Amino acid sequence: MSTRRAWPAVVAVAFGVFTVTATETLPIGLLPEMASGLKVSEGTVGLTVTLYGLFAGLLAPVLTAATRRLDRRRLLLVILTVFVAGNVLTAVAVNYVWLILVRLLIGFIHGVLWAIVASVAVRLVPPALSVRATAVVFSGISLATVVGVPLGTMIGQWLDWRAAFWALAACSVVALVSTAVLMPPLPAQGGVYLSELPRLLRAGNLRTAVGVTAVVVIGHYAAYTYITPFLLRNVGVPPDMVGVLLLCFGAAGVAGNFLAGAVIGRGPSLRAIVLALIAGTGGSMALLLAVGDRQPVAIVFLLGWGLAYSALPVALQTLVLRSVPQAREAATSLYVLSFNVSIALGALFGSLALDRSGPSLVMATGIAFCAVALLATTFLRPDATES
Incomplete structure (x- = not known):
């Protein structure tokens, strides 16, 4: 076309x-x-x-x-x-x-x-x-x-x-x-049998990408699923403002999505971008927890979280595509498996943390998973992450 x-x-x-x-x-x-x-x-x-x-x-x-x-x-x-x-x-x-x-x-x-x-x-x-x-x-x-x-x-x-x-x-x-x-016709390319999917994970970068995806998504959803009680109890946001803040969080996410599309491939390495976005996600959570009820500052860090996290799927998906270019759809199916199951696990871990100790532990759980994801990202081979 x-x-x-x-x-x-x-x-x-x-x-x-x-x-x-x-x-x-x-x-x-x-x-x-x-x-x-x-x-x-x-x-x-x-x-x-x-x-x-x-x-x-x-x-x-x-x-x-x-x-x-x-x-x-x-x-x-x-x-x-x-x-x-x-x-x-x-x-x-x-x-x-x-x-x-x-x-x-x-x-x-x-x-x-x-x-x-x-x-x-x-x-x-x-x-x-x-x-x-x-x-x-x-x-x-x-x-x-x-x-x-x-x-x-x-x-x-x-x-x-x-x-x-x-x-x-x-x-x-x-x-x-x-x-x-x-949309024009698009004949299938790079089809893989189900029995061959484990072989794809032998590609070190794909294995790392799927693992990083799982850990960072668990961390995000552990915290974000219960962001409302955190904003109400820890930050002291009025109930009628929660919806507005979540809408702003989503708007920051749209900006992060397009920012990732503009930056990837035009300067920093993909490995560096993934590291920066995970650090931005976990760091924003940590600062949000640290500032307590100082609402203007807390809102800034909330928006920073939305911006950084929403850029991650573009970066991680690009990483998956570059890790196994000969089997993009099969590799993406493993990424989808990791992503969706991790959403459910994140919500579960967040629920356990909330019941055990309240919203602060929920946020701390998200921060801990982001720290693990940041460490795991360092195992990416820089030479294999570029197109």
Whole structure:
């Protein structure tokens, strides 16, 4: 494709990522409404998010291997079609069993999207623009957090939680149609059998990248999942300001995402960038814990955390792609497995810390995992991290 035709296709893929991410996380903003409508507890509704993520992560390598010969455009269209159907079925769910079965179905296919989307982005543009294309596609995640979930939550609160999922189904249709129109055929490349996935981990940088991803994601979600009680109790933020601060955190994340796309490949080594971003993430947490109730300073460090952490997926995904360039999608499926399972583990560790000692221990847990990730990153071979 010419560069002029490639970017609309990249944006279409990014919008698909936006709708998929919003589908995964929207129940978080609608827990009370969905619980009331389906006559279950909020924690029970929350399980639909946890199980969704576990399904997506654990099945990503299996389904990536199973679909290794399918044209990537056709596979993306199948995935988006499932999300259209899934959001419609969620909107008309008559009970909790219906809801959980639909969520598991969507989670089943979700991991395949994450395994292929980065390799699709880099194939649509010239090699020199591959990192920028990856950043654009990954911006769909940040935009879903900053725009999609808050907007869906407002729709659900103003009208009904089902209306929010009808709106999300409409967005999924737009993503499906735009992908069908703008994206060219992309024959499968570098397909790997499931039995060969362990062999990929013999590549030292990939093994380190997957390990670093696991540790830093556990650290982030251990702290971020329970950031609300920390802001309320430790920083003394008024309850009506928490939502505003989380929105600012997400906006900082969008900026970090695009900053990573602009910096990677244009100066510092990728190893140095990953080290700096992990240090920025853990350091911001540490300073946030240290400043206590000095709110203006605490807010600065909160935004620094959002900026640094949201740039990490672009850097880590680029590291994975460069570690095993001959098997990008298979390597990414292992990255997806590590990322999604670590989200669930992070939330679990954070919950244990909160119950044991309160929000301060939650933040300290996140800091400790970031320190381990920083140490693990030093094992990357600098010569093998560059394109």
